[in-house]
Amino acid sequence: MLELNKLTTEARNPGTAGLDTMTPLEIATVMNREDEQVVAGVRKVLPEVAAAIGWVQESFEAGGKLVYMGAGTSGRLGVLDSVECPPTFGVPPEMVVGLIAGGDRAFVKAVEGAEDSEALALEELKALPLNGRDVVIGIAASGRTPYVISGLQYARSLGCKTVAIACNAGSLVGKAADLAIEPVVGPEVLTGSTRLKAGTAQKMILNMISTGAMVGIGKVYQNLMVDVMQTNEKLRVRARNIVTEATGCSEEQACRLLEAAGGNAKTAIVMELLNCTAKEAEQNLKRAHGHIRKCL
Structure with missing residues (x-):
């Protein structure tokens, strides 16, 4: 029982x-x-x-x-x-x-x-x-x-x-x-x-x-969710804010970076911090196994 x-x-x-x-x-x-x-x-x-x-x-x-x-x-x-x-x-x-x-x-x-x-x-x-x-x-x-x-x-x-x-x-x-x-x-x-x-x-x-x-596994930089999916307007704004918080850039620059990065916040951040192209940022992230901090 x-x-x-x-x-x-x-x-x-x-x-x-x-x-x-x-x-x-x-x-x-x-x-x-x-x-x-x-x-x-x-x-x-x-x-x-x-x-x-x-x-x-x-x-x-x-x-x-x-x-x-x-x-x-x-x-x-x-x-x-x-x-x-x-x-x-x-x-x-x-x-x-x-x-x-x-x-x-x-x-x-x-x-x-x-x-x-x-x-x-x-x-x-x-x-x-x-x-x-x-x-x-x-x-x-x-x-x-x-x-x-x-x-x-x-x-x-x-x-x-x-x-x-x-x-x-x-x-x-x-x-x-x-x-x-x-x-x-x-x-x-x-x-x-x-x-x-x-x-x-x-x-x-x-x-x-x-x-x-x-x-x-690199899904976070500092305390920011840098791989957030932008499936609605709130999350698109969040991604823009994440880029500005991580890099100190303006909102306008964050929008430009995200557009160039195909909407990928992590790529946009690396582009700004390393002053590189989206392709170069993606290559850097690949070598760093997705960790932004290791890219830097």
């Missing part, structure tokens, strides 16, 4: 036993207080997060991909992080993939029993397909989701680096992975509702892993 009551994420929080008697301000206050445990819990696992960042960076440099796997809230968080990577960092969608138990429809509506299906995890990973250059990160607040455990075990059998993110120490998903990241953030404000503190902790860690790895 599954004994959820032994998991920290399923325990009752004595500080919120009177939740149903609280005023709106009291509810907001107690939730804010409890969220402070999230930051503290994540801080304790930063060495493991750093190791994951390094693995993902190495994977990207070798032509591999990052795959997130999860069910319910955990799966949605992985999908969310994956779909934000292409517009933010200008990478192809197949470079960061989010899999949620039950498929895309499970993102907006729960698919009953999907998280318990080991076969479903194997089907989805085989369809990608995986290879030994990839990193698979299994996300499960409880740390016992069969869909995630099965996926991690299969990925390891192919030689992939595997990471587990759970909010219970000594989790089953952690034991199924090469690296366990287990921030313990305490019982939820609403008993068992892991979309709250556990979900926040998972989101923080995913932010760190994807952003850190993208910094490592």
Whole structure:
């Protein structure tokens, strides 16, 4: 029999036993207080997060991909992080993939029993397909989701680096992975509702892993997203602002540089900083493996 009551994420929080008697301000206050445990819990696992960042960076440099796997809230968080990577960092969608138990429809509506299906995890990973250059990160607040455990075990059998993110120490998903990241953030404000503190902790860690790895492969100069995709007017203005911030040039010059660079902010920046043509800037970036700072 599954004994959820032994998991920290399923325990009752004595500080919120009177939740149903609280005023709106009291509810907001107690939730804010409890969220402070999230930051503290994540801080304790930063060495493991750093190791994951390094693995993902190495994977990207070798032509591999990052795959997130999860069910319910955990799966949605992985999908969310994956779909934000292409517009933010200008990478192809197949470079960061989010899999949620039950498929895309499970993102907006729960698919009953999907998280318990080991076969479903194997089907989805085989369809990608995986290879030994990839990193698979299994996300499960409880740390016992069969869909995630099965996926991690299969990925390891192919030689992939595997990471587990759970909010219970000594989790089953952690034991199924090469690296366990287990921030313990305490019982939820609403008993068992892991979309709250556990979900926040998972989101923080995913932010760190994807952003850190993208910094490592040259998608960032200073603290600017120099490979941002210009798919709307806001992002076109952002690209222009990025060029002016990185080089100190005028807005008019930034527009000219971007036009000459075919809209590529990174190329435009190198053109200005090295006083070179777009072609020369592209060649310099290629030699520097996409790192603006190395070009300089």
